[in-house]
Amino acid sequence: MTETTSAKRIPGLEGLCAAILPPESGGPPSEELAWRVAEIVNRYPPITREGFRALAALVSAAAFASNKGSLAKASPEDRERAIERIASIARLTPMTDAVKALLLLVHGSDSASAELLERSNANPEARPDPILDVTPGTEWPSQTHADVVIVGSGAGGAIVARTLAGAGMDVVIVEEGRRFGVEEFRTRDPIDRFTDLYRDAGATIAIGSPNVVLPIGRGVGGTTLVNSGTCIRPPVAVQEKWRDLAGLEFCDPEIFGKLCDDVEATLEVExxxxxxxxxxxxxxxxxxxxxxxxxxxxxxNAPGCAGSCQCAVGCPQNAKAGVHLSVLPVACKDGARIVTDARVERVIEELGIVKGVTVRRADGSRFEISTDRVVIAAGATETPMLLYRSGMAIHRQVGRNLAxxxxxxxxxxxxxxxxxxxxxxxxxxxxxxxxxxxxxxxxxxxxxxxxxxxxxxxxxxxxxxxxxxxxxxxxxxxxxxxxxxxxxxxxxxxxxxxxxxxxxxxxxxxxxxxxxxxxxxxxxxxxxxxxxxxxxxxxxxxxxxxxxxxxxxxxxxxxHPTGTAGAGSDSERYPVDAQGRLRGYSGAWVADASILPTCPEVNPQISIMALAVGVALGIAPGRVSS
Ligand SMILES: Cc1cc2nc3c(=O)[nH]c(=O)nc-3n(C[C@H](O)[C@H](O)[C@H](O)COP(=O)(O)OP(=O)(O)OC[C@H]3O[C@@H](n4cnc5c(N)ncnc54)[C@H](O)[C@@H]3O)c2cc1C
Incomplete structure (x- = not known):
């Protein structure tokens, strides 16, 4: 049996489908739903996939014990009683809920798919896909050079690229995900878009008490591809805290206000x-x-939005102006290049001086880009991982301070x-x-x-x-x-x-x-x-x-994860200095959600982008006019 076919059956899942969404009450045929769920689970990274299989097996075994027999063969009433009983056991509640959440996601998305696609196509596109200079990693040469390499094309990375390319620098953005286009958002099932657009097929979880579901985007545009388009500046009290307690001068409300003006104008906020x-x-x-x-x-940031309600799985109208539609086109017009399906494995440094990056292509082969400036903008969960892999997490606060x-x-x-x-x-x-x-x-x-x-x-x-x-x-x-x-x-x-x-x-x-x-x-x-x-x-x-x-x-x-490479003037407390430079290294900056010193208390994209512009303005002083 191949791995794919074996993953198509999760022991006990069919009985759980019948208990949670019983066909007798209008639920989908249990065998079909169990098969579809297994297919989705098969897209998860191996560790998550095995975790879900184990969890489903445990819930199923508990239900079997409670029912004194197989759920699949039990009457609808017995199934309901068994599942309610085990869900009320505190230790089993999160597991039962996890199974329920996935069943509802798969069933809900599949049953609404036709209607959502019909609505998508009833509304015209607000704009075509823009021209971007994109090269898949497999076609990128094995040895190149750039003035600056930016890791990640999301909120932070994109706006840094725009600012530096606008100042005449030769910018290469390396992005682990691929480029998505509006046509697939208008034609593909929401669940398939969901598992493609998110890291770990959407199954990232922060483990703790309680566990927290933590979806993170991956693709050209980063999480702005899937975000809701809400644009709110951080409260003035937060800006002042970042200025006074973290020592970030560009968070002075007067300066920060101007940075936000720039970002909001670029994103067409209304x-x-x-x-x-x-x-x-x-x-x-x-x-x-x-x-x-x-x-x-x-x-x-969604001029022309017609209310398709699908921001989270890719806007079928190209109305929500994620950075792939609003910022990266400007960067590329000024010469920035994007390499896709290419994961930066390590930042190369010698004696604390940055020399370049090693990148892994989707086919497993590698290439290098030499540079003396790297801007890390891989997001609050991946930026510390890259620093760990590169041996550059010498500051003890790297990875901590996560809000x-x-x-x-x-x-x-x-x-x-x-x-x-x-x-x-x-x-x-x-x-x-x-x-x-x-x-x-x-x-x-x-x-x-x-x-x-x-x-x-x-x-x-x-x-x-x-x-x-x-x-x-x-x-x-x-x-x-x-x-x-x-x-x-x-x-x-x-x-x-x-x-x-x-x-x-x-x-x-x-x-x-x-x-x-x-x-x-x-x-x-x-x-x-x-x-x-x-x-x-x-x-x-x-x-x-x-x-x-x-x-x-x-x-x-x-x-909204933030803070894992916080920026601030206190060298004990913050791994990144008040200009966005990674402490201990020359030529490494961080410019994404990681540098926010604290939770911004609002949806963070405006905060992240304004701070990233602040960092970018310091990378090429003299070349950039603010
Ligand atoms: C469902 C959802 C809805 C949201 N809605 C809103 C909203 O309405 N308003 C708002 O303000 N915020 C919203 N957010 C949050 C906001 O979009 C993010 O906070 C923001 O995009 C983070 O910016 P970033 O630059 O830190 O990282 P990202 O935008 O996540 O970009 C990081 C990029 O780096 C890439 N990457 C990671 N590691 C590597 C590597 N090693 N090599 C190469 N590339 C790499 C990733 O693939 C990704 O594309 C939402 C988030 C989610 C999940």
């Missing part, structure tokens, strides 16, 4: 127009307004149709608790399947919720967090994060705030996501659920 917002956003606006809470449509801006979601059931996925994915921001509690609430409607974890229960109960999915409005909240995590030194990335007590308490409070908004907007029920109190029908019941919630049992995701 508030999401009301006519494309969609009912999810409007419901949240109405709820916040009824409570007298400050809320407004989000400023986004995630953890998020939880709440949903509300309404009498009328919301059809949350018809409209802008992330549409409205509620500011009420931002300054005071560092809680940022955003109306966030994911494509079907991707946000279904908010739907409570298993079996017929879950199927009932899925049937009413178009009556559900969704919100997410993120809390500005302590640096409670780290990227652990080792051959493979291992991300560890343990939610601090205070952050956990604020996440729980955020659930209460979001529930209130939904009730104020007219929700009949609120899905809190709190194990044991997942559905509440009144604000009083909501308060009770919130009062008894254990933060370490929440379902958390995070989209």
């Amino acid at each position: 508030p999401a127009p009301l006519d494309v917002l969609g009912k999810n956003g409007k419901t949240v606006l109405a709820g916040a307004k009824a409570l007298g809470w400050e809320a407004h449509p989000i400023a986004r 995630l801006h953890p998020a939880c979601a709440v949903a509300g059931l309404f009498d009328e149709k919301i059809t949350a996925w018809h409209g802008v994915l992330q549409s409205v921001v509620v500011e009420e608790f931002h300054k005071r509690e560092r809680i940022l609430i955003e109306a966030t409607a994911t494509p079907p399947g991707m946000g279904s974890m908010a739907l409570p229960g298993f079996g017929p109960r879950l199927m009932g919720h899925l049937e009413r999915a178009d009556q559900v409005a969704m919100l997410g909240a993120m809390v500005g967090d302590e640096p409670s995590g780290r990227v652990v030194r080792g051959p493979r990335p291992f991300i560890n994060y343990n939610l601090s007590r205070g952050d956990g308490e604020r996440l729980v409070r955020a659930i209460g705030h979001m529930g209130r908004i939904l009730f104020a907007a007219g929700a009949r029920e609120v899905y809190t996501g709190i194990p044991g109190a997942d559905t509440v029908k009144t604000p009083e019941a909501l308060d009770e659920a919130v009062g008894s919630a254990n933060p370490h049992r929440l379902h958390l995701a995070a989209f």
Whole structure:
């Protein structure tokens, strides 16, 4: 049996499919779903794949024991009882939830695929794919030279490339992922786009208490390919903290404001127009307004967005101006070149002086680019890994200081149709608790399947919720967090994060705030996501659920890792100096989410790009005019 076919069967998975999404209640044929899930799991890196298989086997064995027999052969009622019972055992809850999340993702995406593709094609493209100077790694010569090599083409790397190429430098960007084009976003199934666009096929997890799902983009454009297009400057208090405590002079609000002006003009940022917002956003606006809470449509870099709600799997209209559409074309026009499908294995240095990079092509062969300037912009989880591999993580804080801006979601059931996925994915921001509690609430409607974890229960109960999915409005909240995590030194990335007590308490409070908004907007029920109190029908019941919630049992995701090579003037505390130079080396800079000294307390792309421009301006002084 080949590895591919053996991976197509996960022992016990069929029974779990039948228990979680029973065919008798309208769920998909269990054998088909189990096969499809196994196919998706087969795309994971080996360690994650084996981890999921083991986890599914364990949940299945527990269900077998609880049912005293095979789930696949049990009656629908026995299956439901067994799965509910094991999900209520604290040690098994996260595992059962992980299986449920993947089943819902696969089933939801597949069943909504035709509708989403039809909607994608009903809306014209806002712009064609731009001209970029892209060469696949397999066609790149084995020995070349550049004035500057940039590792990673995401938010940070792209804007550095634009700034330095604009100053006349010969810039080569090396990108591990491939280039994606709008045609495939208009024609391919969402789940296939999802597993292609994200690192580890979307299965990256920060391990800790609780585990946190941590999706990270990989491709030309980095995570901006899949981000929601929300553009928010960090609060002035954060800018001042970065200036005063970290010693970053360009974070002085006056200077930082100008850097943000530049970034926002490049990204074409404007508030999401009301006519494309969609009912999810409007419901949240109405709820916040009824409570007298400050809320407004989000400023986004998506001119021409028609509300396809697919930012997270590649915008089918090329409307969301990720850096692949907005920044890299300018860089390439000024001569920057991008090598794709090429992973920088090591930065080469001799006696602390940077000499170049060694890069691995997709076929396993290698090439070198010699240079005396390398800008590392591989993202907050991969930048420390590259420093470890290169033997350049000599500062003890490399990989530490990881903040995630953890998020939880709440949903509300309404009498009328919301059809949350018809409209802008992330549409409205509620500011009420931002300054005071560092809680940022955003109306966030994911494509079907991707946000279904908010739907409570298993079996017929879950199927009932899925049937009413178009009556559900969704919100997410993120809390500005302590640096409670780290990227652990080792051959493979291992991300560890343990939610601090205070952050956990604020996440729980955020659930209460979001529930209130939904009730104020007219929700009949609120899905809190709190194990044991997942559905509440009144604000009083909501308060009770919130009062008894254990933060370490929440379902958390995070989209904003930062801080793992923090920049600042204190040489003990920050591995990167206040100009973005890696301490201890000449010719190495860091310019991505890693350098943020603390959680920015907002969606971070504007912060990252503004800081990266600040770093770039220091790389070629005299050649760059700001
Ligand atoms: C689903 C989702 C939604 C989001 N929505 C928003 C939003 O609406 N607004 C917002 O402000 N932020 C949002 N974010 C976060 C934001 O997009 C990221 O914080 C930002 O893109 C990070 O920028 P970066 O430059 O640090 O890394 P990335 O943008 O992740 O770029 C890093 C690049 O480096 C490449 N790379 C890594 N290692 C190597 C290597 N060794 N060799 C070569 N290349 C390498 C990667 O493939 C990647 O392309 C979202 C994130 C996610 C996951």
